[in-house]
Amino acid sequence: MSALAKPHRLSHLDVLESEAIHIIREAAGERTNLGLLFSGGKDSAVVLHLATKAFWPEKLPFPLLHVDTGHNFPEVLEFRDATARRLGERLIVREVEGSILRGTVKLARAEASRNAAQSVTLLEAIEEFGFDALIGGARRDEEKARAKERIFSHRDEFGAWNPKAQRPELWSLYNARINAGEHMRVFPLSNWTERDVWAYIAREGIALPSIYFTHKRDVVRRDGLLVPATALTPPRVGETVESVSVRFRTVGDITGTCPVESTAATVDEILAETEIAELSERGATRMDDRTSEAAMERRKREGYF
Amino acid sequence: MSDAFDTNDAGVLRFITAGSVDDGKSTLIGRLLFDAKGLLRDQVAAISKARAGESDGEIDLALVTDGLESEREQGITIDVAYRYFATPRRSFIIADAPGHEQYTRNMVTAASNAEAAVILIDASRIAGKGLKAQTRRHATIAKLMGLKVIVAINKMDLTGWSRAVFEEIRDHFARVARTLGIDDPIYVPIAAKHGDNVARLTPQTPWYEGPTLLEILETLDASRRNDGVFRLPVQRVLRMPDGARAYAGRIASGEVAVGREITVLPSGQTAVVEAIRTFDGAYSAALEGQSVSIVLDRDVDVGRGDSLASTEGRTTRAFVADLCWLDEAPWEKGRRYLLKQGSRTTQALIDGIVYVREMTELAEVGEASGLKLNDIASVKVKLRDPIIADIYSERPATGAFVLIDATSNQTAAAGMIREAA
Numbered sequence: 001m002s003a004l005a006k007p008h009r010l011s012h013l014d015v016l017e018s019e020a021i022h023i024i025r026e027a028a029g030e031r032t033n034l035g036l037l038f039s040g041g042k043d044s045a046v047v048l049h050l051a052t053k054a055f056w057p058e059k060l061p062f063p064l065l066h067v068d069t070g071h072n073f074p075e076v077l078e079f080r081d082a083t084a085r086r087l088g089e090r091l092i093v094r095e096v097e098g099s100i101l102r103g104t105v106k107l108a109r110a111e112a113s114r115n116a117a118q119s120v121t122l123l124e125a126i127e128e129f130g131f132d133a134l135i136g137g138a139r140r141d142e143e144k145a146r147a148k149e150r151i152f153s154h155r156d157e158f159g160a161w162n163p164k165a166q167r168p169e170l171w172s173l174y175n176a177r178i179n180a181g182e183h184m185r186v187f188p189l190s191n192w193t194e195r196d197v198w199a200y201i202a203r204e205g206i207a208l209p210s211i212y213f214t215h216k217r218d219v220v221r222r223d224g225l226l227v228p229a230t231a232l233t234p235p236r237v238g239e240t241v242e243s244v245s246v247r248f249r250t251v252g253d254i255t256g257t258c259p260v261e262s263t264a265a266t267v268d269e270i271l272a273e274t275e276i277a278e279l280s281e282r283g284a285t286r287m288d289d290r291t292s293e294a295a296m297e298r299r300k301r302e303g304y305f
Numbered sequence: 306m307s308d309a310f311d312t313n314d315a316g317v318l319r320f321i322t323a324g325s326v327d328d329g330k331s332t333l334i335g336r337l338l339f340d341a342k343g344l345l346r347d348q349v350a351a352i353s354k355a356r357a358g359e360s361d362g363e364i365d366l367a368l369v370t371d372g373l374e375s376e377r378e379q380g381i382t383i384d385v386a387y388r389y390f391a392t393p394r395r396s397f398i399i400a401d402a403p404g405h406e407q408y409t410r411n412m413v414t415a416a417s418n419a420e421a422a423v424i425l426i427d428a429s430r431i432a433g434k435g436l437k438a439q440t441r442r443h444a445t446i447a448k449l450m451g452l453k454v455i456v457a458i459n460k461m462d463l464t465g466w467s468r469a470v471f472e473e474i475r476d477h478f479a480r481v482a483r484t485l486g487i488d489d490p491i492y493v494p495i496a497a498k499h500g501d502n503v504a505r506l507t508p509q510t511p512w513y514e515g516p517t518l519l520e521i522l523e524t525l526d527a528s529r530r531n532d533g534v535f536r537l538p539v540q541r542v543l544r545m546p547d548g549a550r551a552y553a554g555r556i557a558s559g560e561v562a563v564g565r566e567i568t569v570l571p572s573g574q575t576a577v578v579e580a581i582r583t584f585d586g587a588y589s590a591a592l593e594g595q596s597v598s599i600v601l602d603r604d605v606d607v608g609r610g611d612s613l614a615s616t617e618g619r620t621t622r623a624f625v626a627d628l629c630w631l632d633e634a635p636w637e638k639g640r641r642y643l644l645k646q647g648s649r650t651t652q653a654l655i656d657g658i659v660y661v662r663e664m665t666e667l668a669e670v671g672e673a674s675g676l677k678l679n680d681i682a683s684v685k686v687k688l689r690d691p692i693i694a695d696i697y698s699e700r701p702a703t704g705a706f707v708l709i710d711a712t713s714n715q716t717a718a719a720g721m722i723r724e725a726a
Binding site: 009010012014015017018021022025026028029052053054055056057058140141144147148167168169170171172173175177178179190191193 | 316317385386387388389396398410411413414417418540541543544545546553554555583584585592594595596598609631643645646647648701702705706707709711714715716719
């Protein structure tokens with residue numbers, strides 16, 4: 001055990017890291033049956049890394065939970081499973097497909113985006129395991145409705161967020177009290193920006209799925225987005241499939257997530273691109289959030305993360 | 306990879322903006338983000354689209370901050386929204402606190418994690434009239450929470466850039482500041498809509514030499530008043546690889562070093578710090594704000610809710626505190642509330658109201674019988690179990706507490722210890 005020097009002062013990332021660890025420990029101190037939402041995406045990888053630090057050298061006092069739409073990129077699922085194995089943590093996967101078979105999710109079309117349907121499967125998982133708090137990687141800089149959400153965010157027995165009845169959240173004194181059937185969502189990255197996340201991934205050497213880095217992919221250009229040409233998202237009549245060097249800024253459902261053109265092969269190169277990015281992370285990559293400015297708020301009221 | 310991207314470390318300034326719906330607050334935030342390049346192309350497009358039909362072609366900067374659909378319909382912001390931007394000199398977190406009187410609880414929420422307050426005053430409507438009750442309320446909360454105060458006197462273009470109007474409002478505010486005991490407020494004349502004196506000096510105010518609002522924010526001393534005394538509320542006990550117990554938590558104030566004697570509160574047992582452990586290795590010393598795990602040299606009884614403190618640390622079961630009542634449900638005399646300070650929760654009883662602050666003349670009204678939403682009061686509190694006897698103005702992180710209604714689970718009040726028995 002080598003003694004580290006005393007830090008001269010805490011950097012911006014040090015402050016964010018210590019704040020997130022404090023939040024995760026408070027969640028585990030105030031609630032008894034937690035889960036950490038881990039999709040294999042970069043924000044959840046950062047939260048998992050922070051949770052590992054918060055309880056080191058002990059294992060996490062809660063399992064990882066992923067709601068799989070069945071439309072995920074295979075590289076991300078492999079990374080998800082490999083990470084849980086490497087850390088020796090328990091991973092619970094619940095599939096939207098299961099909710100479809102049970103009849104609790106009905107899709108308009110078989111190939112429709114399953115992003116909104118995730119909420120149903122998530123709430124079913126919460127009930128099945130009796131979770132009273134879920135830790136997730138949402139950030140306030142992602143989107144306007146999230147900009148107003150508390151770090152400890154209350155959900156009623158229907159899993160719904162009520163933006164008008166949020167509890168005041170003062171200092172670092174989090175109120176995680178709930179009634180039976182309700183739960184808390186806890187967001188340790190609330191005060192992080194996309195740039196902070198990438199800078200932290202670089203500093204800590206956090207592993208990510210390969211599709212975050214440049215790779216050749218068949219896409220079509222549609223409404224200013226690069227839409228992956230896949231079996232689920234086939235090109236439309238008249239569209240031309242091109243092979244383009246791309247990377248993903250966010251990963252989610254295949255039917256709703258688009259990559260950006262990029263040759264960035266390392267985290268440093270991604271950071272350099274983030275410095276000069278002209279489009280917000282969701283605006284550049286998410287088809288569902290472009291439907292309407294208020295799309296996220298509506299989904300969150302229905303129990304979405 | 307190094308810390309090359311972990312720079313611009315004049316650190317982070319967290320500030321709130323306080324003003325009424327019409328003072329131009331949302332416009333000012335939009336302006337700061339726009340001029341500091343904190344807005345991306347699609348976000349600018351979204352706010353242009355949001356009011357298509359009533360727009361005159363000019364981007365409505367106010368729409369940047371009006372996040373929620375329900376608020377968009379009402380045309381006012383009703384909750385705290387957080388915004389992030391950075392200049393080469395500093396990173397900023399804006400907590401946008403609404404101005405409506407009934408939403409004072411949101412301003413208190415925003416202020417609790419901020420170092421400074423930008424209080425916005427509409428110069429065009431105050432000239433010759435005196436300050437609005439709201440401005441006095443904002444100043445009262447800023448003082449209560451220990452924030453540095455910047456007074457942005459807005460819409461100066463509508464006064465013909467009148468120096469006399471600026472000075473009249475400044476003198477009004479200075480009187481309020483004196484009454485409340487606010488130290489050295491900073492005044493800046495601006496027109497947020499056009500960006501004058503926000504990020505660039507305007508030729509319209511030859512009688513004002515600067516700095517701009519952004520320069521004031523970039524150079525403001527961000528350290529909250531804190532006397533540097535060590536406090537660490539214990540969140541969890543962790544078992545180290547060698548079997549030693551370590552007490553995990555974030556240092557709320559001061560520093561700690563290996564070899565230092567500490568006291569466990571409330572038990573009063575003493576011990577010496579043997580090691581400061583983290584995932585990243587062991588430290589010889591650690592600073593305020595760091596999350597660490599502390600190993601002591603002897604067996605003491607420590608659990609979540611206890612604190613490690615420097616040896617002069619004391620506890621109390623009775624104190625006088627300032628209180629902001631935040632709940633729709635008014636205070637009920639004789640009712641027990643839960644009190645949370647650090648990682649400790651205990652039962653509390655409000656044993657009497659010293660005074661409620663009246664918001665027009667800022668007078669202290671002694672014969673108050675109740676507390677309701679948005680009241681600011683001085684109260685006597687009694688506890689079932691002792692907590693750390695820290696004074697908010699000296700150690701905000703441990704001098705602060707919240708009251709929780711155990712029936713509704715609502716956060717009922719924000720409290721600041723002023724005087725421990």
